[in-house]
Amino acid sequence: QQQVKQSPQSLIVQKGGISIINCAYENTAFDYFPWYQQFPGKGPALLIAIRPDVSEKKEGRFTISFNKSAKQFSLHIMDSQPGDSATYFCAAVTTGTASKLTFGTGTRLQVTL
Amino acid sequence: DGGITQSPKYLFRKEGQNVTLSCEQNLNHDAMYWYRQDPGQGLRLIYYSQIVNDFQKGDIAEGYSVSREKKESFPLTVTSAQKNPTAFYLCASSRKPGTLEGSPLHFGNGTRLTVT
Numbered sequence: 001q002q003q004v005k006q007s008p009q010s011l012i013v014q015k016g017g018i019s020i021i022n023c024a025y026e027n028t029a030f031d032y033f034p035w036y037q038q039f040p041g042k043g044p045a046l047l048i049a050i051r052p053d054v055s056e057k058k059e060g061r062f063t064i065s066f067n068k069s070a071k072q073f074s075l076h077i078m079d080s081q082p083g084d085s086a087t088y089f090c091a092a093v094t095t096g097t098a099s100k101l102t103f104g105t106g107t108r109l110q111v112t113l
Numbered sequence: 114d115g116g117i118t119q120s121p122k123y124l125f126r127k128e129g130q131n132v133t134l135s136c137e138q139n140l141n142h143d144a145m146y147w148y149r150q151d152p153g154q155g156l157r158l159i160y161y162s163q164i165v166n167d168f169q170k171g172d173i174a175e176g177y178s179v180s181r182e183k184k185e186s187f188p189l190t191v192t193s194a195q196k197n198p199t200a201f202y203l204c205a206s207s208r209k210p211g212t213l214e215g216s217p218l219h220f221g222n223g224t225r226l227t228v229t
Contacts, residue, residue, distance in 0.1 A: 006155075009153065034217065036218075036220075041222070041223075042222050042223070043117075043119075043203050043205070043220030043221050043222050043223050044156070044203070044218075044220050045220065046217045046218070046219075049217070089155060089156065100158060100161065100171070101156075101158075101218060103155040103156040103157075104155055105153060105154060105155040106153075106155050
């Protein structure tokens with residue numbers, strides 16, 4: 001049973017455009033939602049994270065939007081750049097337990113010139 | 114620089130052989146994890162350890178074994194019982210398991226295992 005569903009599987013965006021990746025979860029006990037960025041041949045790295053008590057968090061060109069009632073959250077990359085080309089994973093975790101992250105299946109983003 | 118070192122980067126083995134993947138961290142993190150990454154399937158948890166000499170099975174532990182004799186080391190053995198061992202294996206650590214600030218995972222750069 002996949003507890004975090006991520007879409008799309010792949011995404012092509014022109015330079016300067018907005019990239020949007022969506023995730024939905026089922027477990028209402030999740031209380032921390034990080035996004036990870038992975039470049040080819042490398043391990044994922046934490047990009048940005050949000051708690052469910054806020055609806056939006058912005059860090060530079062990256063914004064997480066969170067809809068608690070719909071159990072959905074999304075990553076927006078503004079002014080997308082070729083250097084943003086990577087695989088993005090959303091994740092969710094229930095803190096206070098064993099902190100086991102549940103990952104989405106990933107979105108491969110390609111930003112073209 | 115602090116970080117997680119996985120070695121080797123590429124590993125080739127014949128079917129039926131056990132193989133051990135190394136993971137060392139100098140971040141002084143309490144918790145360590147092993148994930149398997151396959152195309153289109155995201156990251157799946159194999160084993161995790163919150164303290165030395167203790168570890169728990171993740172979602173896909175069958176065919177794998179681990180040990181945690183030292184805080185900084187968490188080797189993963191892929192046994193011959195693992196039916197589809199060819200994959201990209203990622204080791205990770207976090208500072209304090211079970212707390213919000215401990216949630217961020219720090220990953221190594223992975224080991225790509227090919228079994229033929």
